[in-house]
Amino acid sequence: MITSLRLVNFKNFADETLRVGPFTVIVGANASGKSNIRDAFRFLHGIGRGYTLAEIIGGQYGGGGQSEWAEIRGAMKEIIRFGQPAFSLQVKMENLAYTIEVGRNEARNGAFQVTRETLEAGSRTIYTSHPGEGDPVYAQGDDTRLVLHMEKISLQRAYDRQFVQGNYARRIMVRPDQPALTQIREHRRVLRAHKEYAEQAIKVLANMRFLDLDLNRMRRASFSGQIALGDGGENLPTVLQAICADPQREKILTEWLRELTPMDVRGFEFPTDSLSGRVQLVLREANDRQVSAYAASDGTLRFLAMLAALLGPNPHRLYMFEEIDNGIHPARVQLLIDLIEGQTAKGASQVVTTTHSPDLLTIINDDTFENTSVVGRLDDADEAIIRPVAELPKAGALRKSQGLGRLLAGGWMEDALAFTEGDNDEEGK
Ligand SMILES: Nc1ncnc2c1ncn2[C@@H]1O[C@H](COP(=O)(O)OP(=O)(O)OP(=O)(O)O)[C@@H](O)[C@H]1O
Ligand SMILES: [Mg+2]
Structure with a gap:
């Protein structure tokens, strides 16, 4: 330290x-x-x-x-x-x-x-x-x-x-x-x-990491296996996917997110685009509505990226x-x-x-x-x-x-x- x-x-x-x-x-x-x-x-x-x-x-x-x-x-x-x-x-x-x-x-x-x-x-x-x-x-x-x-x-x-x-x-x-x-x-x-x-x-x-979050980069789909969050928030979907591989961590993550947003976030989904092989980030809400990273709010994404940095693998x-x-x-x-x-x-x-x-x-x-x-x-x-x-x-x-x-x-x-x-x-x- x-x-x-x-x-x-x-x-x-x-x-x-x-x-x-x-x-x-x-x-x-x-x-x-x-x-x-x-x-x-x-x-x-x-x-x-x-x-x-x-x-x-x-x-x-x-x-x-x-x-x-x-x-x-x-x-x-x-x-x-x-x-x-x-x-x-x-x-x-x-x-x-x-x-x-x-x-x-x-x-x-x-x-x-x-x-x-x-x-x-x-x-x-x-x-x-x-x-x-x-x-x-x-x-x-x-x-x-x-x-x-x-x-x-x-x-x-x-x-x-x-x-x-x-x-x-x-x-x-x-x-x-x-x-x-x-x-x-x-x-x-x-x-x-x-x-x-x-x-x-x-x-x-x-x-050391110097996060300088960029909304466009955070929204972009990423390749599975990319579990290092970029300085601009790149690879956010696959970093979150890695966190969610552990049910306990997934729970912590959704609890934090639920507190943040008025909508009731139930969990995450990570659909893979079959052509490009890229993984997308999708938030699942209480009424089973799905919101992609492209539609998620800026503040939600920023908060998620900080969660991903602090709770992700190899902090x-x-x-x-x-x-x-x-x-x-x-x-x-x-x-x-x-x-x-x-x-x-x-x-x-x-x-x-x-x-x-x-x-x-x-x-x-x-x-x-x-x-x-x-x-x-x-x-x-x-x-x-x-x-x-x-x-x-x-x-x-x-x-x-x-x-x-x-x-x-x-x-x-x-x-x-x-x-x-x-x-x-x-x-x-
Ligand atoms: N080589 C230097 N010698 C003396 N002063 C310098 C030098 N380089 C930068 N500065 C001073 O540092 C100031 C910029 O400081 P800095 O960018 O850290 O501000 P900040 O506290 O981050 O402000 P903000 O809240 O607006 O982001 C410049 O305005 C300049 O006066
Ligand atoms: Mg400054």
């Missing part, structure tokens, strides 16, 4: 840390930086997918020129905070802390390169590009190789076959155009014990939904929040969402309240700050007396942010 994300000179953040919990809610005015936080998660996810920096930031295209991975918004020009030479992100996950700093090499047409990178496990530094806070070294005086210092390891610790005598520090070289994290897994001079830490971090980063470790309440009636938002709070409390998946919805904020439980952050700019400063709402002055009491939604709608959160500034110690609590 990811517990925090620190952003330094990333987009409009100078140095801010987002607290991440089982269910993390991010609020803030338009253009405050909420989606920039999503971009930071996407950057980390791109690392997990093994891409180079140019691919992560600029997009990755498969053989047919189709995009397998969309560029980060603003891509090359705007990922680093204006006027700064580099950005860095640090993600903490249970015992691991991974930090990467990325700058541009002007000698190489401004190509992105790793300028610092560290992987820590508890108090151990598995590798770093700059031991003792010195400057990182590019080998041979050129910039095509970054030197990594691997953790000093003693004989007892080296449990792979390599011959290691006494305390042993090892330097290896990696390419600076790709995060070292995904290079050392193949590196023949890296101990297996170290590779395992890297794999552990990669697994967390790789296992991901982290889901990012932007404006989760989009298209869902306020009275039903409660259902969605119940579902997410219930699913994330089990510990298998985390959900991060942005919202502008006061209703959503009013109904979150105490745990989610602790993991709700506000993003805002002070006096129209260029950079934005991130603070847990629970740490704003009197937040807890005001939440009880007025409800969090009213505090959002009335602009209280942004006002309260101003009081926390210049007060970086613990006093603001």
Whole structure:
């Protein structure tokens, strides 16, 4: 589980840390930086997918020129905070802390390169590009190789076959155009014990999903066996079909859906088109009327897709939904929040969402309240700050007396942010 994300000179953040919990809610005015936080998660996810920096930031295209991975918004020009030479992100996950700093090499047409990178496990530094806070070294005086210092390891610790005598520090070289994290897994001079830490971090980063639901794609019939929900909601029929293969899960699914829609949904049907072999989604209503995905309402489909993501086979470790309440009636938002709070409390998946919805904020439980952050700019400063709402002055009491939604709608959160500034110690609590 990811517990925090620190952003330094990333987009409009100078140095801010987002607290991440089982269910993390991010609020803030338009253009405050909420989606920039999503971009930071996407950057980390791109690392997990093994891409180079140019691919992560600029997009990755498969053989047919189709995009397998969309560029980060603003891509090359705007990922680093204006006027700064580099950005860095640090993600903490249970015992691991991974930090990467990325700058541009002007000698190489401004190509992105790793300028610092560290992987820590508890108090151990598995590798770093700059031991003792010195400057990182590019080998041979050129910039095509970054030197990594691997953790000093003693004989007892080296449990792979390599011959290691006494305390042993090892330097290896990696390419600076790709995060070292995904290079050392193949590196023949890296101990297996170290590779395992890297794999552990990669697994967390790789296992994120960024749902950006597209109604047309959700309505489309899909091929049976396609049980991975696409980012746009693709394969919704066959993912739901997979869930319904288990009667117990089917029951959970229809119960949620029945709550959502006034019509009485009895169940699902998945007719297969004999010519194309594609599976369609059909909702069966109480009077045995059938409604195809093409006729089902937008909100129903959105809700279904989120159910499919959270209840489907092989749930991901982290889901990012932007404006989760989009298209869902306020009275039903409660259902969605119940579902997410219930699913994330089990510990298998985390959900991060942005919202502008006061209703959503009013109904979150105490745990989610602790993991709700506000993003805002002070006096129209260029950079934005991130603070847990629970740490704003009197937040807890005001939440009880007025409800969090009213505090959002009335602009209280942004006002309260101003009081926390210049007060970086613990006093603001
Ligand atoms: N490289 C950069 N340096 C400084 N500021 C930047 C940079 N890139 C983007 N920004 C700022 O970030 C803002 C956009 O932030 P973002 O898209 O995260 O807003 P948001 O909180 O998601 O808003 P909305 O609620 O409207 O979606 C831009 O208006 C710009 O001011
Ligand atoms: Mg946004």
